[in-house]
Amino acid sequence: MNERSGLAQILEAAWGVRDQRTRRRQRGLSLDLIVNAAVRIASTEGLSAVSMTRVAGDMGVSPMSLYRYVQAKDELLILMADAVYAVPPEPVEPAAGWREGLCNWAWGLHRLLREHPWVLRIPITGPPATPHQVLWLERGLASLAGTRLTETEKLSVMMLINGFVRSEALLFSEVSQAFSGSGSQEAMSFYSSLLGKLASSDQFPFVHAALSAGGYDEESGPDDEFEFGLRCVLDGIEQLVERGRATA
Structure with missing residues (x-):
């Protein structure tokens, strides 16, 4: 076979x-x-x-x-x-706009992967092809129905968002395992302090500047990085949507 x-x-x-x-x-x-x-x-x-x-x-x-x-x-x-994937994200009213629809979709997948991180360990065999995952794709594409993106661009947008959410979820899962037994914020502060001593400002000026500014020392919520990344991804998609609108 x-x-x-x-x-x-x-x-x-x-x-x-x-x-x-x-x-x-x-x-x-x-x-x-x-x-x-x-x-x-x-x-x-x-x-x-x-x-x-x-x-x-x-x-x-x-x-x-x-x-x-x-x-x-x-x-x-x-x-x-x-x-x-049995419970897909609820459809967003068309009047809410494509951005709200994709944001809702991404947060739904974010919650699913936080609840079932083991799914990330299953090898991907190709594009979504099982019934529940196809329904998720359908809901995501429906959010883009009011845009002037081509059908190929819509699929690419969904691949981009899916990839971002999965990547963030995998990173969160691995960091959580690495820091099990100690608070993640405490561990990151220790890492920042140690690396700041090992990486001199002469050798690594930009890393040293970032660490000296306390980038890893600030208290943050478990979803802060996800919110920041999703906002950046959606901002990029917005440029694509606006470009298509201007061309039309």
């Missing part, structure tokens, strides 16, 4: 096509129950704890019985990722 045919079968399962053809179902089992059990494990113990054997054990069935519904762990991971 080549990679494309394997992905096609996974997507058939996600969209419920293959599930309708599954034979010899076991009573008390379904694809949704299996995926939900795997999500619970990942949410409480991390993605590394998820295995076909572990999911089967939690459900009180044999591992082989799961293979009637899920062909492999890779398939299970993709279905798990789609499951946490």
